[in-house]
Amino acid sequence: MKSNHKGDIESRLDLFKDDEGKESFSFSSESFKNVRDSIDLRRRNSDKDKNGKTFSSLHYLSEPCSLSWSDIVYSVPVKKGKKVILNHCSGHLKPGKMLAILGPSGSGKTSLLNVLAGRVTSGDLTGQVLLNGSPRKEAFRLLSAYVVQDDAMFHTLTVKETMLIAAQLRLPSRVPMKKKQEIAEKVITELGLAKVANTRVGNAFMRGISGGEKKRVNVGIEMMGNPSLVFLDEPTSGLDSFQAQNVVQSLKDLSNNGRTVIMTIHQPRSSIFQMFDLIMLLSEGNLIYFGGAHEEAVRHFQSLGFEMPLHFNPADFYLDLISMDARSEESEAKTRGRIEMLASHFQEEKGSELQATDTPALEDYAMPKSNISDSSSDYRAFELHQFQVLFGRAFTQITRDKIPFIISICTAIFFSVIVGMLYMHMGKNQKGIQDRMGALFFVVVNNAFGQMFAILNVFTTEKLIVQREFAARAYSTWPYYFSKLLAEQPFRLVGPLVFCVVSYPIIGLNPAWDRFLIFVLAVLLLAIAAQTLGIFLGSISRNEQIASAISPLATVILLLFGGFYVNKDTIPPALSWIEYVSHIQWAFSALCINEFEGQEGWACDGYEAESGMCDVNGEQILQRLSMDNQTVWEPIISQTLLICLLHAMAFYSLCKLKPTFKPLAMKPTCKEEKNETHLIDEV
C-alpha cells in the first residue's frame, strides 16, 4: 500500500504548466474540454522539490474522484420509534461534474450531503457509498472538503492571510512556502477576491468584506487542502442573487477543473440552475429524480404529464411539483399523492439502474486509476509546523484585536481606582482587618469573574472556527491548545497586572516589596486559573447561551467556598472537596496570609475590646480564618496544581470538540447482507 503513495502524492501535487512552461490552466477557463487530458498534461509537466518529489504551483485536483451511493436509508430515533430521513436514495457522480441536491425544507438534503461526506454524527445508517468504485477509507476525509453554511472566520485577518494560513495548515509541510503563497494568491484571484485580498475579513463590529466574499473565502479555505471532492451545504444562503451567481460560478469552475462538486441549494435562480450538470430532487427523504439537470429532467417530467411552461425557472417548477401543500387536508392529500406517484415512478424506471453493484468505477469513466494515500502527512502539515502557524495566527489575532485589550486595561484601572478609593482609609485596627479582608476578596472576585468572562466571549466565537477546522482534520489539538496558550496568555495577563500595580498602593496594603510581589503572583495565578476555567466551560457548553448560563453558576459555587463567606472549618465534610478545586479559595488564602502573616499591633478598642473579640497579631487573624499553620507558598503551590488540572480538563474538553462522525462503514441493507464482505465499506 505504502509503495503507491509516492505516485499518488506526485499526482496530487503536479505542476500545471504547458510545454512552453506557461500555466496551461485557468481556474475560470471556459475552454475546459476533457478532464483526463488536463490531468495527463499536469503529470507530464511536473516540478520537483529538493527531495525529488513533485509539487504544483496550482496544485488543482489531487485525484479525480467518482462517487456512487446506493440504497441509503438514514433514520433517527424519535419519541415514537424512528423517523426515516432518507429512504433508499441512490446516485453516482463522475469527476468534473456538479450535482445540486434540491428539495423543500426538511426533505433531507443536508442529511444526504452529510452521509455522502461521511459526516453523520447520530442515527441509523444503511447502504453503501463508494469512492472510485471502492469502499471509502479514512483518507477520504482529507481528500474531500466540506464547506459549511456558517462563515465563521478570524475577523482581524485579511483575506490573503486567511488563505495563506489555510494553505500552510492544509498542505503537506514539504510543499515550499513560496509555492503555498503562489497557491493562496492563485485561489484568491480565481475566486474573484483579488480586490479585497488585503481587506480584513471583519465581523458585526468591524466592517470587512461582503457576505458573498466571505462565502468565497470560506470555499477558498477548503480548497487549500486540494480536495478532489467538494461538498457544500447551501453555499448561496444569505446572498443576493448576483453574489449567489458568482459563488456558484466559482464552484462550476472548480468542477470544470475535474473536481466532483455536490451541493445542497434552496431555490436557485435560473442562471444558477443552468450551471448544474445533474440534479437530485428529494421530497420527505424520497428520491423523486436523479439525472441530467436539463433536457433529461424536462423529458422525465414531461413523460409523467408535467410539462414545464416556457420561460419558467426549472428549479421553481420542480420544487412546486415536489413540495407538500399542507394548507388544507384536501391539498395535502393531493400533493402527497403526486409526490408518491413521482417517487414510485422514478424508482420503477431508474431504481435498479442506480444500485451500487452497477455503479461505474473510475476506469469506466475513462479516468486514470489512482491509489489514494492513507497517510495524513501526505495531506497535512506536520504537527510542529501546525504549532508554528497557529501560534502566528493567535499572535496576530490578539495583537490586532485591540478593543478587548484596551477594554481589559481600562476595566482594570477603573476597578482598581474604585476599590482603592473605597478602602484607602483603612486603619490598623479591628475594623481595618475586616476592611482588608473585604478588599482582598474584592480583588479575587473581580479578577476571577473578569478573566473568565473575557475569555468566554472570545472563545465561544473561536470555537466555531476550531470545530470546523477539527472536522476538516486541519490540525491536531495540542498544536492549537499550546499555541493559543503561549501566544495569548502574556497579553491576557496585562489587565490583572495593571490592576495589581494601581490598586495595591491606593488600598494601602502591606508596603513591603516582597509582599507586593507575592500579591502580584497570586493575582496572576488566579487570572490564569480563571481563564483556563473559561476555556473549559466554553468547550463543554454546546453554545454561547449555555456557556453564559453555567459559567456564573460555577464561579458562584467556587466563590461560596472561597473562605470569605464560610469559614473553612465549618464546611460540611461532604462538600469540603469543593474548596480544594476553588481557585478563589486558594487565591484568597494566599492574599490573606501574605497580608497578615507576621503583622503585629492591631489596635483593639471600643466594642471589640469589651467583648474580648480582638485579634492583635497576624497569627490570630489567620487562625480566625482557619488559614494558620501554613505559609503563603502552600496556597500558591496548590493554585499551580489546580491550574495544571484545569489545563488537563480544558485540553480534554477541546479534544472532545473534534466531531465524532459515524465510521465510513455503514450497515448493509438486507439485500446486501447476503454478500456483506463484498459490499461493506472498509474503515
Ligand SMILES: Nc1ncnc2c1ncn2[C@@H]1O[C@H](COP(=O)(O)OP(=O)(O)OP(=O)(O)O)[C@@H](O)[C@H]1O
Ligand atoms: N439528528 C436528527 N434528529 C432528529 N431529526 C433530524 C436529525 N437530523 C435531521 N432531522 C430531521 O430530518 C429532516 C431533514 O433534515 P435536513 O436538515 O436533512 O433537511 P433539509 O432538506 O436540509 O432542510 P433545510 O432545507 O430546511 O435545511 C428534518 O425534518 C430534520 O428535522
